[in-house]
Amino acid sequence: MDGFLTSLLGLFSPELFVLAVIGTVGGVFVGSIPGLSGTMLISLCLPLTFYMQPVSAVVLLVAIYTGSITGGLISATLLRTPGTVSNVMTTLDAHPLAIKGKAQRALSLGIAASFAGSIFGWLALAVLAKPLSEVAIKVGTSELFALVILALALISSVSSGSMLKGLLMGAVGILLALPGVDPTTGVSRLTMGMWQLNGGFHILPVLVGIFAVAPILGDILDLDRRPQETQYRHSRKFLVSLGDLKRFWKVIARSSVLGTIVGILPGVGGNVASVVAYTSARVLSKKPEEFGKGSEEGIVASESANNASVGGALIPLITLGIPGSVVDVLLIGALMMHDIAPGPMLFITNAPVAWTLVTTLLVSSVLMLITMIYATGPISRLIGLPKQGILPVILVFCVVGVFATTNRMFDVWIMLAFGVFGLVFERAKFPMAPLVVGFVLAPIAEKSLRSGLMATSGDIVMFLTKPLSIVLLLASAVLFVWPIVKAARDWMARPANES
Amino acid sequence: MSQEASEDALFLEITLTVFLIVVGCAAFIVARPIPDNAFEPLGAGFAPRAISLCLVGLGALNLAVRAAAVRGHIGRARGGDINRRLIDAASVLVLTCIYVWIVLEKAIPFTFSTGLFVTASMAVLFRNLRRVPIFAGVGLALGYALKLASSTVFFVDI
Numbered sequence: 001m002d003g004f005l006t007s008l009l010g011l012f013s014p015e016l017f018v019l020a021v022i023g024t025v026g027g028v029f030v031g032s033i034p035g036l037s038g039t040m041l042i043s044l045c046l047p048l049t050f051y052m053q054p055v056s057a058v059v060l061l062v063a064i065y066t067g068s069i070t071g072g073l074i075s076a077t078l079l080r081t082p083g084t085v086s087n088v089m090t091t092l093d094a095h096p097l098a099i100k101g102k103a104q105r106a107l108s109l110g111i112a113a114s115f116a117g118s119i120f121g122w123l124a125l126a127v128l129a130k131p132l133s134e135v136a137i138k139v140g141t142s143e144l145f146a147l148v149i150l151a152l153a154l155i156s157s158v159s160s161g162s163m164l165k166g167l168l169m170g171a172v173g174i175l176l177a178l179p180g181v182d183p184t185t186g187v188s189r190l191t192m193g194m195w196q197l198n199g200g201f202h203i204l205p206v207l208v209g210i211f212a213v214a215p216i217l218g219d220i221l222d223l224d225r226r227p228q229e230t231q232y233r234h235s236r237k238f239l240v241s242l243g244d245l246k247r248f249w250k251v252i253a254r255s256s257v258l259g260t261i262v263g264i265l266p267g268v269g270g271n272v273a274s275v276v277a278y279t280s281a282r283v284l285s286k287k288p289e290e291f292g293k294g295s296e297e298g299i300v301a302s303e304s305a306n307n308a309s310v311g312g313a314l315i316p317l318i319t320l321g322i323p324g325s326v327v328d329v330l331l332i333g334a335l336m337m338h339d340i341a342p343g344p345m346l347f348i349t350n351a352p353v354a355w356t357l358v359t360t361l362l363v364s365s366v367l368m369l370i371t372m373i374y375a376t377g378p379i380s381r382l383i384g385l386p387k388q389g390i391l392p393v394i395l396v397f398c399v400v401g402v403f404a405t406t407n408r409m410f411d412v413w414i415m416l417a418f419g420v421f422g423l424v425f426e427r428a429k430f431p432m433a434p435l436v437v438g439f440v441l442a443p444i445a446e447k448s449l450r451s452g453l454m455a456t457s458g459d460i461v462m463f464l465t466k467p468l469s470i471v472l473l474l475a476s477a478v479l480f481v482w483p484i485v486k487a488a489r490d491w492m493a494r495p496a497n498e499s
Numbered sequence: 500m501s502q503e504a505s506e507d508a509l510f511l512e513i514t515l516t517v518f519l520i521v522v523g524c525a526a527f528i529v530a531r532p533i534p535d536n537a538f539e540p541l542g543a544g545f546a547p548r549a550i551s552l553c554l555v556g557l558g559a560l561n562l563a564v565r566a567a568a569v570r571g572h573i574g575r576a577r578g579g580d581i582n583r584r585l586i587d588a589a590s591v592l593v594l595t596c597i598y599v600w601i602v603l604e605k606a607i608p609f610t611f612s613t614g615l616f617v618t619a620s621m622a623v624l625f626r627n628l629r630r631v632p633i634f635a636g637v638g639l640a641l642g643y644a645l646k647l648a649s650s651t652v653f654f655v656d657i
Contacts, residue, residue: 164561165512168519171554175526178550182543189533189543190526220588220624392620393641395595396613399602400645400657409603416595423588428512446546450539458540484560 003347004126007355011363016059020360023060024367025375027067031083032379034075036215036390038068038084042330043211044394046204046337047401054338058356061334062314063364065327066118069270069306070368071379073110077103078380086270086306089278093291093298100294109296110303111372112240113252117304118365120256121263121311125318126358129347132319133354136344139320141455142463145448146472148441151266151322153479156434166434167480169425173438174445176201184450196410203333205402205415206439210432211330212398213419216391218426223387251281251297252304259305263312266437269325270306277305311361317342318354322441329436331357337405509565516562523554590623602657609657613642 010016030041041064049057072083077094090110097106139147152174156166179190180200191197255277262273281301282291291298313324321343323329335342335353346354402415422432456462463469526547533544598616601607607615617638622631649657 162561164557164564168516168554168557168561171550171557172519172522175522175547175550175554178547184539185536185543187533187536187543190529190547192529217588217592220591221584223584223587223624386625388624389621389637391624392591392617393637395591395620396617396641396645399595399599400649403602403657404649409599412599412603416592416599420592424511425515428508428515430512430515442546450541453540454538484557488560 003351003355004359007352007359008362010055010352011059011356011359016056017363019056019060020063020363021367023063024067024364025371027064027069028071028074028368028371028375029067029379029382030064031068031071032074033382033385033387034079034083036083036219036394037211038064038071039211039327039330040215040394041068042327043208044397044401046207046330046334047405049334050337050405054335054340054350054353055356057334057338058331058353059360061331062357062360063367065331066307066310066361066364067368067371069310070111070114070118070303070372073107073114073303073372074376074379077106077110084270086274086309087302088271089274089302090299090306092278093293093295093302096292096294097296097299102294105296106294106299107372107376108240109244109248109299111369111376112244113248113255113300113303114307114372115365115369116252117256117259117307118310118361118368120253120304121260121308122358122361122365123311124260124308125311125314125361128315129318129354129358132315133344133347136319137348139344139468140466141448141452142466142469143472144320145445145452146463146469146476147320148322148445148448149476150472150479151316151441152434152438152445153476154266155437156479163482163486164484165430167484169430169432170434170438173435173440174442176206176435177439177442178446183447196408201414201439202406202411203336203440204405205411206418207330207333207436208398208402209415209418210422210436211326212394213415214422214426214432216394216398217419217423219387219391248297248300251300254284255281255301255305256308259308260312262305263309263324264315266316266322266324269313269327269433270309273309273312274302274306277301307365314357314361318346318357319344321346321444323437326433326436329440332440513562513565516558516565520555520558520562523551523558526551527555587623591620594619594623609646610639610642613645614638617641 011020026041027038030036031038042061045060045064049060052060068084069086072087073090073094075083076087076091077098080091080095082088082091094106094110097103152170156163156170175190177200179192179197181188181198188198258277258280259270259273262276263269278291278298278301281297282288282295285291285295285297287295287297309325313328316322316324317328317331321332321341323332332342340346340350340353398415399412402412403409426432452462453460463473530544530547530551533542533547535542535544594616598612601612602609606612614635615638618631618634621634621637622628625634646657
C-alpha cells in the first residue's frame with residue numbers, strides 16, 4: 001500500500017503529471033485519427049523514452065495507451081471509421097446513432113462506458129498484480145518455459161486471420177529473435193557474416209518498422225478512401241444521467257469483466273475484448289434486433305470492454321513478463337531499453353516502476369475522461385486534417401528517432417525493411433501480433449529450456465513431472481495441433497468439394 | 500472486399516508463404532554447421548534448426564491449403580489499372596531510402612535533406628506542385644527543429 005500511495009503522490013509532481021497529460025491528450029488525438037494509432041505513437045515515443053527515467057517513460061507510454069483506446073471512439077462515431085481496431089464494434093452502433101442526429105449521446109455513452117471499463121481494469125490490476133507476482137516468483141524454469149509456449153500458442157490461435165498463419169508468423173518472430181552471439185555458449189549464429197547482427201535485431205527498429213512505418217505506407221495506399229462524415233456540432237453537455245447508469249450497469253459490469261479476462265490472455269488486446277463483450281451483450285439483450293442499428297447497449301458493451309482490457313493486459317506483463325497485448329510488447333521494449341526485465345521480480349527489484357504502471361492507469365483514466373468531455377469538439381475538427389501532410393513528417397520522426405537511440409544507420413535500414421515486410425504481410429492478412437510476441441518471448445523460452453536442461457543434465461522428463469508445466473504444455477499442444485489438424489482436414493476435403 | 504481484391508490477397512499470400520519456406524530452408528542451411536558443445540545438452544544450433552524446420556513445415560501446410568483455394572482462379576483474365584497509390588507508396592519508400600542514404604553519407608546538411616525529403620514526399624502524395632513552397636517551409640522547419648533537438652537533447656550529431 002505504501003508503494004501505491006508513494007507512486008500516486010509522485011505522479012502529481014510537475015514532470016510526471018505533465019507527461020501524463022501529454023500522453024493522454026496525444027493518445028486521444030492520435031487514436032481518433034483513422035490510420036494513426038496509439039501503437040504507432042508509442043513506437044515513435046520509444047526513442048524518446050530512452051532519454052527519460054524509467055518511471056517517466058512508463059507514465060508517458062501508459063497514458064498514450066489509455067488515451068488512444070478511447071480516442072478511436074470519436075472517428076468511429078463521426079466517420080464510421082474506427083480510430084483503432086479496438087473500436088470496430090463501437091462503429092456498428094455509434095455511427096447509426098450519429099446519423100440519427102444523436103452523435104453527442106453516442107459519444108457521451110461511449111466516454112462514460114470507457115471510463116467505467118478503464119476503472120474496472122485498473123481495479124483488477126491493482127488488486128491482482130502484487131499477489132500474483134508473489135506467486136509467480138515461485139515458478140521454476142520448466143513452468144516458465146511451458147507458460148511462454150502457451151502464450152505463443154494462444155496468441156497465434158486467437159489472432160486475426162487463420163490460426164495457421166498465426167503460427168507461421170509466431171515462428172517467423174522466434175526466428176528473428178535468434179540471430180546474434182548466443183549468450184550461453186558465445187557462438188555466433190544466423191548473423192550471415194554481418195557484425196552488426198552480433199547483438200541480434202535491436203527491438204526498437206523492429207517495432208517502429210512494423211507499427212509505424214508499415215501503417216504509414218499502408219495509409220498512403222488507402223489515401224483515396226474517403227470516410228462517410230456526419231454533421232456534428234460539439235457541445236459540452238454530457239448526455240449521460242444516473243438513470244443511464246441504472247439502466248446499463250449490468251452491461252458495463254459484464255463487459256468490463258470480460259474485457260479484463262480477455263486482456264489477461266497473452267497477446268490478445270482490446271479488439272477481441274470488444275467483440276466478445278458486444279456479442280455477449282447482443283445475446284443477452286432484450287432488444288437484440290437494435291444491435292447494428294444504433295443500440296446504446298452495443299456502444300456501452302464495446303467501449304467498457306476494450307478499456308477494461310488495458311488493465312487486464314498489464315497483469316501478465318507485471319506478474320510474468322508476458323505481454324497481455326501488442327502494446328504491452330512496446331512497453332516491454334521500453335523497459336528493456338532501461339535494462340529492466342518485467343516479470344515477477346519487478347515489485348522487488350524495481351518497485352517504483354511496477355507501482356507507476358498501476359497508478360498511471362488510474363490517473364490517465366481520469367485525464368482521459370476530462371479530455372474526452374472537453375476536447376472532443378476540437379479533435380473532431382482536427383481528424384479531417386489531410387494525411388498527405390502528416391505521413392512524411394512521421395516518417396522523418398521514425399528515421400531520426402531510431403538513429404538517435406541506437407546511433408547506427410544500420411538500424412534505420414532494418415526499420416525500413418521491417419516496414420515493407422509488415423506492410424506486405426499485413427496486406428496478405430498475416431497477423432503481426434504473433435510475430436512481435438514471438439520475437440519478445442523467444443529468448444525467455446530458449447533460456448528457460450536450456451537452463452532447465454542443463455540443471456537436469458539433459459533430462460527432458462523434468463518438464464513432464466511438475467503438474468503446472470504438464471497442464472500448460474498440454475493446453476499448448478492442443479492449441480498448436482488444432483489449427484494444423486483443421487488445415488489438413490480442409491486440404492483433404494477441398495478436392496472432393498470441388499469435384 | 501471485392502472478388503478481385505480477395506484474389507490479389509490470395510496470390511500475395513501464396514507468394515509470401517513460398518518466400519517464408521525459402522527463408523526457413525536458408526536458415527536451416529545456415530544453422531546446420533553451428534557446433535554443439537559438451538557442457539550443454541541442446542547447444543546454440545538447436546533453436547535455429549528447430550524453428551526453421553517448423554517454419555518450412557507450417558509454410559508447406561499453408562501453401563497446400565491455399566493452393567487448393569487458388570486452383571479455381573488460375574487462367575482467369577486479370578485486368579484493372581495499377582493502383583496509383585501503390586506507385587505513391589513505392590515512391591515515398593524510395594525517397595525515404597535516398598533520404599537515409601544522404602543522412603548516412605552526410606552528402607547534404609541534415610536540415611536541407613529533411614526539407615527536400617518532406618517537400619518531395621508531400622508533392623508526391625498531394626500531387627500538387629503549386630504548394631511546393633509550403634511543403635519546403637514545413638520540411639525545413641522540421642529539419643531545423645530536429646537538428647536542434649538531436650544536438651541539444653540527445654547529444655547526437657546527425
